[in-house]
Amino acid sequence: SQxxxxxxxxxxxxxxxxxxxxxxxxxxxxxLYWYKQKxxxxxxxxxxxxxxxxxxxHEKITAKLDEKKQQSSLHITASQPxxxxxxxxxxxxxxxxxxxxxxxxxxxxxxxx
Amino acid sequence: xxxxxQTPRYLIKTRGQQVTLSCSPIxxxxxxxxYQQTPGQGLQFLFEYFSETQRNKGNxxxxxxxxxxxxxxxxxxxxxLELGDSALYLCASSLTVGNQPQHFGDGTRxxxx
Numbered sequence: 093s094q095x096x097x098x099x100x101x102x103x104x105x106x107x108x109x110x111x112x113x114x115x116x117x118x119x120x121x122x123x124l125y126w127y128k129q130k131x132x133x134x135x136x137x138x139x140x141x142x143x144x145x146x147x148x149x150h151e152k153i154t155a156k157l158d159e160k161k162q163q164s165s166l167h168i169t170a171s172q173p174x175x176x177x178x179x180x181x182x183x184x185x186x187x188x189x190x191x192x193x194x195x196x197x198x199x200x201x202x203x204x205x
Numbered sequence: 206x207x208x209x210x211q212t213p214r215y216l217i218k219t220r221g222q223q224v225t226l227s228c229s230p231i232x233x234x235x236x237x238x239x240y241q242q243t244p245g246q247g248l249q250f251l252f253e254y255f256s257e258t259q260r261n262k263g264n265x266x267x268x269x270x271x272x273x274x275x276x277x278x279x280x281x282x283x284x285x286l287e288l289g290d291s292a293l294y295l296c297a298s299s300l301t302v303g304n305q306p307q308h309f310g311d312g313t314r315x316x317x318x
């Protein structure tokens with residue numbers, strides 16, 4: 093079965109610093125999703141990547157999917173306390189219509205003011 | 206546009222009881238998926254419904270079941286509750302099936318005593 097490994101597990105940065113979170117799959121990724129979660133709450137959709145080499149940005153967050161479609165990175169520029177939370181990557185197990193998202197274990201981000 | 210609505214937000218039950226959780230998807234969304242989130246296992250897929258049909262099922266015992274109504278609203282039922290069923294249950298909806306973003310509700314926190 094497809095496993096998604098996220099690194100690091102936790103990250104503490106000073107406000108204003110840049111940071112990167114990685115998501116690595118043991119199999120080809122057909123759809124890669126990044127979500128943010130605050131403790132005990134639902135997931136907020138950030139971005140979706142499908143094509144190898146694809147890169148998307150929203151405000152200060154950029155996500156990339158490598159050419160081989162087995163790794164994705166999430167980069168935050170000039171971090172702010174509002175970026176704090178748990179970042180999760182999720183992937184579709186197949187390219188078909190019957191979906192079954194698999195998620196990584198998450199990266200806990202703390203931004204110190 | 207209203208987001209995904211889950212009710213109730215919190216629930217306390219005892220072992221052996223059964224419980225029903227409700228999910229109203231975003232208006233126009235026809236696919237509904239359910240996930241269980243625990244500190245130990247992370248976020249795990251339970252099942253997906255589309256057009257009142259279960260299209261995919263995760264690796265959970267038969268005590269976990271669900272259904273979807275003609276208005277796309279979905280319910281999830283867990284019978285003979287066990288202590289290990291304590292978790293945050295999340296519902297997610299998307300326009301249709303296939304590789305596209307799912308939007309999550311805030312979840313139902315189920316505690317088993």
